[in-house]
Amino acid sequence: MKISVCGKGGSGKSTVVTLLANEALARGYQVLVVDSDESNSGLYRMLGFDRLPVPLMELVGGKKGLKQKMGQPNVLSGSQLATAAIPEQHLARRDGLRLVTIGKILQSLEGCACPMGVLSREFLKKLSLQEDELAIVDMEAGVEHFGRGVETSIDSVLIVVEPPLESVEVAAKIHELATGIGIRNTWAILNKVPSDEIRTKLEAELRRRQIEVIGCLHFDPLVFSSSLEGSVRVDGSAAEDIKSILDTILSKAGQEPGG
Ligand SMILES: Nc1ncnc2c1ncn2[C@@H]1O[C@H](COP(=O)(O)OP(=O)(O)OP(=O)(O)O)[C@@H](O)[C@H]1O
Ligand SMILES: [Mg+2]
Numbered sequence: 001m002k003i004s005v006c007g008k009g010g011s012g013k014s015t016v017v018t019l020l021a022n023e024a025l026a027r028g029y030q031v032l033v034v035d036s037d038e039s040n041s042g043l044y045r046m047l048g049f050d051r052l053p054v055p056l057m058e059l060v061g062g063k064k065g066l067k068q069k070m071g072q073p074n075v076l077s078g079s080q081l082a083t084a085a086i087p088e089q090h091l092a093r094r095d096g097l098r099l100v101t102i103g104k105i106l107q108s109l110e111g112c113a114c115p116m117g118v119l120s121r122e123f124l125k126k127l128s129l130q131e132d133e134l135a136i137v138d139m140e141a142g143v144e145h146f147g148r149g150v151e152t153s154i155d156s157v158l159i160v161v162e163p164p165l166e167s168v169e170v171a172a173k174i175h176e177l178a179t180g181i182g183i184r185n186t187w188a189i190l191n192k193v194p195s196d197e198i199r200t201k202l203e204a205e206l207r208r209r210q211i212e213v214i215g216c217l218h219f220d221p222l223v224f225s226s227s228l229e230g231s232v233r234v235d236g237s238a239a240e241d242i243k244s245i246l247d248t249i250l251s252k253a254g255q256e257p258g259g
Contacts, residue, residue, distance in 0.1 A: 001253055002124060002135040004151055006178075007160035008170040009141035012191040013037075015223060016160050017138040018046045018232040019242040024134050025096050027246075032083050032129075034137040035101040036120045036150065043138055045230040047099055049092040056090055056119060057103030081126040083133060117148030125153040142170060146177040156185035156253055159211070162192045163202060172209045185253055189245055190216040214252070215245035 005013045005020070014037070021031045035043045044052045059074055075085055083098065092099040102123065103116045120137075129135060137154070139145050151157065157178040159171045171188055178186040188211045193199045203213050222236030233239075 001129065001156065002127070002137065002154050003156045003158055003249065004137040004139055004154045005158050005160060006139045006145075006174050007141070008162070008164075008167040011141075011160040011162045011167050011170075012217070013141070013160050014040065014043050014046055014138050015227075015232055015238070016158070016189070016191065016217070016242070017043065017136050019217075019234060019238055020136055020246060021047060021097060022234045022239070023242050023246050024136075028096075028132070030083070030096045030130070030133045031098070032127075032133060032135045033097070033099045034120075034124065034127075034135055035099065036116075036137050036145070037140040038103060038105050038116045039140060041104055042230055044092055044099055044101070046232045047092075047097065048094070048231070049099060051092065052104075053092045053099060053101055054089045055101045055103040056123060057116060059087070059090060060119065076122065076126065079126065080128040081123070082128055083130075114148060117145060117150055120145070120150045121148060121152055124150065127153075143173050143177060146174070146181070151178060151181060151183065154183060156249060157183050157187070158249070159186070159188045160191050161188050161202065161206065162190075163194075163198055165205070168202070168205045168209070171206065171211060175209065175211045187212050187214040187249075187252070189214060192219045193217065194219045214248045215241065217241045217245070 005017050007013050017033060021033050024031050090100055102120045127135060159174050161167050161171045175186055188206050190202050193216050199216055206213050217238045218241060220236040220238035222233035223238045226233040
């Protein structure tokens with residue numbers, strides 16, 4: 001199963017990816033996190049790694065070489081790619097957790113990020129998973145990745161929504177684009193919710209836009225304060241809240257834990 005985590009900038013995508021990955025690991029899944037955000041580099045730290053793996057972009061000769069090198073043989077040339085076939089230098093790993101990163105914008109005037117979108121799309125399309133494997137994709141903020149077709153082979157889209165109305169509006173756009181390409185498993189989760197009152201209002205805004213809400217992460221002061229160190233505390237309320245969200249994702253996607 002391939003889950004993409006989307007939403008407005010700063011809504012909590014990378015935090016949710018980290019919480020989901022840890023919870024899935026605790027349930028015995030093999031988890032592949034795909035860092036598809038070309039701007040932010042901190043996901044590896046949030047997941048508890050001390051280095052970023054070599055970006056997959058390097059495998060195809062960097063941004064400039066993408067066009068030429070996509071035609072040349074490498075592990076991405078076949079029609080399918082198993083997690084076990086990803087070269088070691090392109091992985092950070094511990095226990096059942098693996099992280100790959102597509103690429104980052106590092107220099108000014110380096111050109112647009114479209115080649116990274118192409119690589120994300122091709123990598124996700126070719127990625128073939130075992131039954132006990134989950135791929136969780138940390139998307140860049142906003143909706144541009146839909147324009148690049150990154151979601152073509154994604155089974156489930158999880159939209160992270162926080163209270164500002166703008167976050168709801170981005171969610172509505174993502175929902176429209178995801179369902180438009182036929183992804184039926186497109187759901188929202190609420191994040192950083194401080195009270196039941198806000199939860200009810202936010203849910204109403206999303207339902208009014210025909211967006212199904214499958215869970216709520218409350219504002220977790222431990223998560224917030226750990227972000228100053230670049231990490232995500234997984235022993236607070238958010239780590240508790242994510243459990244029922246993962247249950248719902250797995251049961252809605254027709255997959256039982258360990259199955
Ligand atoms: N449930 C929560 N409770 C408290 N703080 C949270 C929660 N979820 C996320 N945050 C905080 O919100 C901030 C943004 O989170 P995060 O980096 O995960 O967002 P993002 O959507 O990945 O951002 P970007 O679009 O920049 O990649 C961080 O300080 C994080 O700790
Ligand atoms: Mg992020």
